[in-house]
Amino acid sequence: MKRLKYIICLLAVALAGSGSLNAQGLGFYLGGKRVELVEGDSINFVNNDKGQVEVKVNKDGQVEVYRGEEMTFYGDIERYLLDINNAMHYYFSSESYHAGFGYGGVMHMRDVLTGDLYRPDNGYNWFQNLAENRIGVNEVSTVYMWSFYENAITACNKLIGAIDETKANHQQKQYLGVAYAFRALYYLDIARMYEYLDCYETKPLSNTGKNIRNLTVPIITEKTAEKDVPQLKRATREEMKNFIASDLEKAGSFLTDFQPKSKRLPNLACVYGLQARLNMWVEDYEVAAAYARKAINQSGSQPLTEAQMYDLENGFNNMAPSSWM
Numbered sequence: 532m533k534r535l536k537y538i539i540c541l542l543a544v545a546l547a548g549s550g551s552l553n554a555q556g557l558g559f560y561l562g563g564k565r566v567e568l569v570e571g572d573s574i575n576f577v578n579n580d581k582g583q584v585e586v587k588v589n590k591d592g593q594v595e596v597y598r599g600e601e602m603t604f605y606g607d608i609e610r611y612l613l614d615i616n617n618a619m620h621y622y623f624s625s626e627s628y629h630a631g632f633g634y635g636g637v638m639h640m641r642d643v644l645t646g647d648l649y650r651p652d653n654g655y656n657w658f659q660n661l662a663e664n665r666i667g668v669n670e671v672s673t674v675y676m677w678s679f680y681e682n683a684i685t686a687c688n689k690l691i692g693a694i695d696e697t698k699a700n701h702q703q704k705q706y707l708g709v710a711y712a713f714r715a716l717y718y719l720d721i722a723r724m725y726e727y728l729d730c731y732e733t734k735p736l737s738n739t740g741k742n743i744r745n746l747t748v749p750i751i752t753e754k755t756a757e758k759d760v761p762q763l764k765r766a767t768r769e770e771m772k773n774f775i776a777s778d779l780e781k782a783g784s785f786l787t788d789f790q791p792k793s794k795r796l797p798n799l800a801c802v803y804g805l806q807a808r809l810n811m812w813v814e815d816y817e818v819a820a821a822y823a824r825k826a827i828n829q830s831g832s833q834p835l836t837e838a839q840m841y842d843l844e845n846g847f848n849n850m851a852p853s854s855w856m
Contacts, residue, residue: 559586561584561586561597561598561599562597562598562599563599564597564599566586566588566595566597568588569590572588572589572590581598583598583599583600584598584599584600585597585598586598628657628671628675629657630657630658630672630675631675631679633679634679634683636675637676637679637680637720639658640658640661640672640676641724643658643661643662644661644664650662658672660672676724680717680720680721683713683717684714684717684718684751685751687710687711687713687714687717688714688751688752688753688755689753690706690707690710691707691710691711691714691752691753692753692754694706694707704785705785705786705789707781707785708781708782708783708784708785708786708789708797708802709782709786709789709791709796709797711778711779711781711782711785712778712779712782712786712797712801712802712805713797714778715775715778715779715782715805715809716797716805718748718750718771718774718775718778719775719805719808719809719812721747721748722747722748722766722768722771722775722812723747723812725747725748725765726745726746726747726768727743727744727745727746728744728745729744743765745767745768746765746766746767746768747765747766747767747768747770747771748765748766748771749763749764749765749766750763750766750770750771750774751763768813772809772812772813775809776806776809779802779805779806779809782797782802783799783802783803783806786798786799786802787799794850794855794856795850798829798830798856799829800825800826800827800829800830800832800856801826801830801856803822803823803825803826803829804822804823804826804856806822807819807820807822807823807826810822826856830856831853832853832854832855832856833853833854834854835847835852835854839852839854
């Protein structure tokens with residue numbers, strides 16, 4: 532590609548991955564053509580061997596290919612960013628895995644794995660194997676969990692890698708801040724999930740006898756070459772903590788005045804909240820408390836009242852109350 536003025540295209544393609552887009556009223560220009568996207572369309576792009584942007588649009592099973600040197604999008608761009616959490620929404624749809632409905636499904640999986648949430652082992656229960664700790668390479672929930680984060684982090688990496696911070700305008704830097712915040716969120720999630728912690732029943736040894744205490748996951752960024760991925764080592768807790776802290780510092784610097792239309796996108800208060808969560812993980816409670824207070828003050832949020840907490844329509848499941856950042 533000769534120029535990177537089509538930054539917005541990466542918001543759609545990178546953040547939506549190969550999943551479907553909630554794309555009514557959205558579209559792009561490429562190669563002299565105007566392409567309108569509708570709900571259910573999926574798009575994927577590559578840089579072909581001619582240095583062009585090559586976009587494949589799947590419309591009801593029919594694939595259309597568009598090529599050109601510069602790509603721009605039209606429509607409400609923030610709606611593309613919202614698809615970052617839904618990038619895996621349709622993953623495993625051919626296998627009818629109904630538990631895999633994006634980030635909400637992943638959060639519920641974690642709740643089930645804690646053992647604090649009761650799940651019956653009969654009936655229409657797509658989380659049964661997690662409730663029974665059936666975890667392994669042949670378990671669909673295990674594969675889904677890793678695949679969700681792999682694709683979501685890849686989406687963030689594509690966006691971060693596409694924007695030249697030194698040349699980006701103010702709005703593009705805000706999108707960059709969103710990507711850094713999401714990447715920090717995802718790495719913080721999986722670092723805590725995959726880190727080995729001492730317990731009574733197991734030893735901190737891999738199947739090859741290696742000590743894996745406090746090892747998390749490999750760190751893959753926008754600068755990581757695909758050929759180098761198999762050689763990556765699991766990051767230590769300290770390495771991961773420093774990496775996530777760096778992403779959050781960048782996110783905070785780019786989101787100082789970002790006011791998204793939807794609470795599903797991070798703002799500065801959310802960045803402070805993630806910094807509090809990060810320091811809770813490494814047990815630096817004094818710093819965590821300071822960031823938590825900054826998050827509350829920045830957001831102006833208030834805890835739900837008792838009436839709101841028990842309201843099935845306007846309580847915690849409604850983002851309108853001020854308890855949501």
